[in-house]
Amino acid sequence: MLPKGTARRRSDHPLWFLIPALVILVVFFFVPTVFNFVYAFTDWSSFKSAINFAGVDNFTSLFSNGTLLNSLKVTLVYAVLVAFFQNAFGLGLALLLERDTMVNRAVRVAFFIPVIMSALAVGYIFQALLKPDGALNGILGAVFGTSVSIPWLGSTTWTIVVVAVVHAWKWMGLSMLIYLAGLKTINEDVLEAARLDGANRWTMFRAIRFPLLAPAVTFNVATALLGSMNGFDIVQATTEGGPGGTTELLNIFIFRTFGQGLFAQATTMSLVLFLTVTILAFPVIRFLRKREDVL
Amino acid sequence: MKNRFRTALALAAAGALALTGCSDPGTGTESNGPVDWPAQDADLAGTTLTIWAAQNSNTVPESVIAGFEELTGAEVEVVTIPDPYEQGVQTKVATGDKPDLAFWQPTASQLTALNASQNLQPLDDAPWLDAYRPELRDITGTLDGTRYAALITTPAVQGVYYNKEVFAEHGITETPTDWDSFIQLARDLKAEGVTPFHEMAADRWGTQWWVQVQLADAAADGLWDRVNANEEQFTDETVQGAIETYQGLIEEGLFNEDIKTATFEDQGAALLAGDAAMVMQVNSFFGQLQSLADTAELDQKIGFFPISPSGNVGTFIPDQSNALVAFKTGDADREAAARQLLSYWLGDGYEDFVAAQSTVSLQTGVETPADVPQALLAVSDSLADSVGSMQALAIANPDLYIYLADMIQGTKTPAEVAEATQAQFEELAKAQGAEGF
Numbered sequence: 001m002l003p004k005g006t007a008r009r010r011s012d013h014p015l016w017f018l019i020p021a022l023v024i025l026v027v028f029f030f031v032p033t034v035f036n037f038v039y040a041f042t043d044w045s046s047f048k049s050a051i052n053f054a055g056v057d058n059f060t061s062l063f064s065n066g067t068l069l070n071s072l073k074v075t076l077v078y079a080v081l082v083a084f085f086q087n088a089f090g091l092g093l094a095l096l097l098e099r100d101t102m103v104n105r106a107v108r109v110a111f112f113i114p115v116i117m118s119a120l121a122v123g124y125i126f127q128a129l130l131k132p133d134g135a136l137n138g139i140l141g142a143v144f145g146t147s148v149s150i151p152w153l154g155s156t157t158w159t160i161v162v163v164a165v166v167h168a169w170k171w172m173g174l175s176m177l178i179y180l181a182g183l184k185t186i187n188e189d190v191l192e193a194a195r196l197d198g199a200n201r202w203t204m205f206r207a208i209r210f211p212l213l214a215p216a217v218t219f220n221v222a223t224a225l226l227g228s229m230n231g232f233d234i235v236q237a238t239t240e241g242g243p244g245g246t247t248e249l250l251n252i253f254i255f256r257t258f259g260q261g262l263f264a265q266a267t268t269m270s271l272v273l274f275l276t277v278t279i280l281a282f283p284v285i286r287f288l289r290k291r292e293d294v295l
Numbered sequence: 296m297k298n299r300f301r302t303a304l305a306l307a308a309a310g311a312l313a314l315t316g317c318s319d320p321g322t323g324t325e326s327n328g329p330v331d332w333p334a335q336d337a338d339l340a341g342t343t344l345t346i347w348a349a350q351n352s353n354t355v356p357e358s359v360i361a362g363f364e365e366l367t368g369a370e371v372e373v374v375t376i377p378d379p380y381e382q383g384v385q386t387k388v389a390t391g392d393k394p395d396l397a398f399w400q401p402t403a404s405q406l407t408a409l410n411a412s413q414n415l416q417p418l419d420d421a422p423w424l425d426a427y428r429p430e431l432r433d434i435t436g437t438l439d440g441t442r443y444a445a446l447i448t449t450p451a452v453q454g455v456y457y458n459k460e461v462f463a464e465h466g467i468t469e470t471p472t473d474w475d476s477f478i479q480l481a482r483d484l485k486a487e488g489v490t491p492f493h494e495m496a497a498d499r500w501g502t503q504w505w506v507q508v509q510l511a512d513a514a515a516d517g518l519w520d521r522v523n524a525n526e527e528q529f530t531d532e533t534v535q536g537a538i539e540t541y542q543g544l545i546e547e548g549l550f551n552e553d554i555k556t557a558t559f560e561d562q563g564a565a566l567l568a569g570d571a572a573m574v575m576q577v578n579s580f581f582g583q584l585q586s587l588a589d590t591a592e593l594d595q596k597i598g599f600f601p602i603s604p605s606g607n608v609g610t611f612i613p614d615q616s617n618a619l620v621a622f623k624t625g626d627a628d629r630e631a632a633a634r635q636l637l638s639y640w641l642g643d644g645y646e647d648f649v650a651a652q653s654t655v656s657l658q659t660g661v662e663t664p665a666d667v668p669q670a671l672l673a674v675s676d677s678l679a680d681s682v683g684s685m686q687a688l689a690i691a692n693p694d695l696y697i698y699l700a701d702m703i704q705g706t707k708t709p710a711e712v713a714e715a716t717q718a719q720f721e722e723l724a725k726a727q728g729a730e731g732f
Contacts, residue, residue, distance in 0.1 A: 045726040046385050049413055065718050132556050151556040154497065156704055242499065243555065244704030245697070256694065259382030260719075261408045262726055263389065 033274070040268040046261030058268040068269065070245065071253040072276065075229055078164055078249060082228035085168030087220050090175025091213075095205075097176070098183055108180070112173035119170060123237020126166045127153065130238070156244045163247055167234050168224075175220045182216030183209065211291075218288035225284060229277050332422050333635040335642050339369035342632045346373045347397035349380035351579075352616040355398070355447075358651035359644045363636055366643075371636065380615060381405065388414060393622045395633040401436040401444030401618035404692040407727055409620070415443045416621040416630060423641035426658040430679040435613045435687055444620050445637050447648070449655045449675045450613035451578035453504045453684060454601040456670065461489060461572045462598075470600040470607075474509070477602050481549050484572050492550045493571035494703070498559045502699035504575045504610075505544075507684050509537035511603030511610050519688035525724070525731035529693075529717040530710070538709040542702060555704055563587055567596065577612060581670055590668050599673040601681065609674075609681035691723035 043054040062068045093111055097104040114122060129135045130152035141148040153159050186209060194204050232251035235241065241248035241256075250273050258266035346356060353375045360371045374394065376383040384397060385408055393414065399405060409415060419442050424432060427446075436444035455477070457470070465487055471477035481491035495501050510518060513533050521527035529535065544550070551557060551571055563583040565571045574580065584593055601609030619640075621633040640648065641658075649656045649664060655675040656663045663672070686692050698715045701707040707715070724732040 043726065046389050046408055047410055047727040049410065061722065067715070132553065151553075154556040154704075156706055240499075241697075242497070242700065242704065244701040244706030246704075246706060255382075258386070259379060260694075260723060261385055261389075262722060264726075265722065 036267055036271050036274060039264055040271045042264050044264040044267070046263065054264065058265050062265065062268055062272070067245075067248075067253065068250075068272070071248050071250045072272070074160065074246065074248055075231075075250045075273075075276075078160060078167075078231060078235075078247070079225050079228045081161060081164035082167045082171075082231070083221055083225040085165050086171050086175050086224040087217070089168055089172035090220060091179050093172060093176040094179035094183060098180065108173075108176070111176055114170045115173040117170070119233035120237050122166065122170050123234040126234075127238045130162065153239050154243050156246045159239060159243060160247050163235050163238050164228075166238060167228060167231060170234065171224065171227075175224065178216050178220055179213065182213045186212050214288075214292040218285070218292060221288055222281070222285050226277055226281055229273070229280070330416070330420075330634065331631070332420070332638055333631050335635060335639040335644075336366050337635060339367040339632050339635070341368075342629065343370045343372060344396065344629065344632055344636060345394040346371060346619075347376050347384060347394040348373050349398060349615055350375060350378055351582075352398045355616060355652065356640075358647050359636075359640045362644045362647055363639050366639065367635070369632060369636075381408070385409065388622075393624055395624060395629055396619050396621050396636065398615045399444060399618060399620040400615045400686070401446060401450075401613050401620075402687045402692075403438050404686060404690055406438040406443050406620075407690060411438050411443045411620075412441070414622055416623055416634065418442045418445055418621065418634075418637070421445065421634075421641075422638055423645075423658075426641065426645075426660055428657060428659050431657050434611070434678070435683075436618060444618040445641060446613070446618045446657060447640060448617050448652070449578075449657060449671075449678060450611045450617050450687075452601060452609040452611050452674045452677050452681055453508050453575065453577050454599055454609050454674070454677065455573050456566060456576055456580060456584075457573045457598050457600070458566055458569050458571075459596055459598045461569045465489065470598070471602065473606050474602060474604045478544070478549075481544075481573070485549060490551050490565075490571045491573060492544070493557065493562050493565045493574050494545075494550050494554050495557045495559050495562045496554050496700045496703040497556050499700035500696045501559065501562070501576060501580075502703065503685075503696040504577065505541045506534070506537045506695065506699065507610050507612075508575065508602055509540060509604060510534065510685075511608045511682050512605055514610065514682045514684075514688065515608070519683065519685065522720070523688075523690045523724075523729065525721075525729075528713075529695075529720065530713040534716075535709060535713040538699070538702070538712050541699070542709050545703065559583060577614075578671070578674060579614070581668070581674070585668070590666060594669045597668075597670050599670040599677075601677040603682075607677070609677035610684045611678060611681040612684040612686050689720070690727060690729055691720050693717075693719040693723065 039051075040058060041054060041056070042051050043057070044051045093108075097108050097111075131137075132149040132151045132154070134152075136152065137148040137150055140150075152162050155162075190208060190212075191204065194208055199207070230251060231249050232255065235247050235249055236252055236255070239247045241252040250269060254266045254269045254273070257269060346360075348355065353373050356371075356373060360373070363369060364371060376387070380398075381400070384399070387393075388409060399409065406415070418436075421442070423445070431446070431449075434446070435450060436442055436446055455470075461484075462468075462470075465484060467480065471480050484491045494505075510533065518527065518533060522529070527533070545554065551565065553561075557565075559580075560583070562574055562576070563580065564587065566574045567584060567587055581593075581597075581599075584597060588596070601607050603610070619637065621630070621637060624630060624633075645656070645658060646661050649661055653664055653666050655667055655671060663675075685695065693716045695712075695716045698707055698712040702709060702712050721732055
């Protein structure tokens with residue numbers, strides 16, 4: 001016997017109300033994912049019309065070829081760097097712009113604008129800024145009085161950091177917004193009690209405000225980390241995976257393989273990416289949720 | 296309730312699986328056998344034809360379209376497919392979207408990539424074939440003995456663009472006659488304080504020319520046939536040796552100092568300004584120079600000579616702006632109209648087209664306009680005895696240029712470049728079902 005409330009809820013909201021949402025979910029999310037699994041085991045290509053089952057052929061040839069593992073490594077490094085920079089910038093901005101003054105409101109809007117800009121546009125703008133004869137070197141040259149021509153996007157070691165900073169710059173406004181919301185939820189009484197106990201600003205931040213921001217950190221770190229695993233546009237526009245393949249994210253590799261007409265291999269790679277993100281998501285989110293237990 | 300939910304999910308899953316029936320929507324209609332070629336001026340009122348073009352070829356057909364619309368009453372629409380053009384077109388065709396005509400690289404590898412026998416109209420008995428200069432008629436555009444592409448402009452040739460003024464300043468009156476004298480010339484120039492060569496590794500794609508021109512003799516000797524049959528590999532002496540030579544020249548300091556960060560634009564500016572004496576490039580490089588200087592200045596400053604290990608044999612590489620393919624769309628009338636447009640383009644419309652484009656004529660009966668720059672005439676003259684490039688003769692086109700750029704950046708050795716290229720070539724050949732892979 002169901003409790004009375006539940007019974008009424010059921011007649012208010014019959015299960016078939018789910019159908020429209022479920023249809024969209026199935027057609028746009030479920031089916032593509034299933035296709036992703038199916039085509040990874042075929043020899044689908046642009047060269048012939050028949051699609052045959054090919055077993056684990058794609059997987060063996062991909063894993064025996066070093067490029068996939070290299071791209072996977074680059075993708076992970078990139079994701080970690082983006083997660084770090086985006087959260088550092090976002091948290092810093094949120095703390096700086098915490099008070100609700102007119103100036104702060106205007107500045108918050110300014111920092112949020114990159115979030116709604118096209119990622120490709122951001123990439124191309126930075127590509128122009130960071131060229132050896134670009135604006136950044138021009139400014140540095142004017143400041144130091146010498147001619148500067150640092151190839152910001154030409155280092156096989158540091159360019160991945162530069163593009164991760166660009167990615168973080170684009171999305172830091174979103175992190176800032178979420179951290180701001182988190183800071184607003186902290187109970188004023190707690191802060192006042194700490195102040196009466198003589199805690200200085202740094203202690204207050206370290207011992208009280210940062211731990212209480214745990215839910216915001218969970219969301220920001222998880223979305224930045226897992227979102228940038230799917231990164232493509234900014235890196236494609238700035239470096240196209242270069243120099244020397246050191247910024248070749250898995251998605252850029254997939255794009256290149258698809259362009260060669262090797263559709264099945266490209267699908268296999270996107271399956272590998274999907275599985276990697278899934279495997280990574282669970283422990284990361286679990287760890288971050290655990291931090292929230294102090295609340 | 297939970298059970299019903301599960302049933303719903305299971306049903307959805309089953310439905311999704313049913314949708315997953317394995318078929319490729321890009322399958323073409325089968326219609327082989329001889330086709331008729333309508334007269335160039337047959338009435339086409341009410342017919343709309345679509346041409347796919349890339350960002351750098353979408354204005355090429357303008358004069359032809361104007362003339363054709365006037366003559367037949369047809370409507371011709373040019374749709375620009377964003378770069379990277381080849382990938383965009385392949386993806387669209389694979390999902391069943393086809394134009395009537397498209398600009399396309401007329402090489403075996405790129406015709407294979409479009410699945411030509413399924414998707415493209417054969418052009419074997421086209422009326423314009425006899426109008427071509429005899430040495431150009433069969434240079435490219437065929438796959439497995441069937442002609443699928445109509446060549447409209449001269450294919451690009453890989454060779455050396457040089458600054459005539461720099462050569463004159465250093466008393467060089469004759470261009471090199473083989474690889475050894477070419478390299479000796481570079482060393483002499485370097486000794487006199489000139490940067491002999493300019494390369495653009497940041498934009499990557501030009502890097503492959505240096506390897507390909509070194510393969511000209513081997514290509515004439517059937518190198519690509521052997522590679523296609525998997526009897527010879529990129530990792531064997533011929534190709535890997537060429538890659539090693541290229542790296543040796545870079546390490547010797549014969550190239551510009553900013554080789555790692557230089558771009559295509561930098562390359563054009565550097566040659567025109569005389570900052571570098573020579574550039575190994577293809578025709579699109581000359582297009583870049585034309586955007587920087589007028590014909591008179593270019594005639595005065597820029598020259599071209601082909602180079603190969605034993606002489607001055609060019610390596611030709613047709614690109615997407617050189618040719619068109621006609622698709623099997625399943626609509627017989629539109630297919631015929633597409634053939635008619637090609638007949639007009641290479642027939643009555645060709646003289647206007649060549650004049651409007653200021654380009655070298657491919658036909659004996661049509662004069663090359665007087666305003667075509669000398670360097671382009673030199674390129675066109677080198678075509679007759681040129682050999683095919685990797686793109687023209689190999690069944691697949693691996694990303695050799697990316698791996699070479701990696702080598703210049705220092706993340707790959709010449710051996711690794713050859714291995715990566717071979718591995719990708721094998722992947723592509725296997726996907727095509729080529730014998731021996």
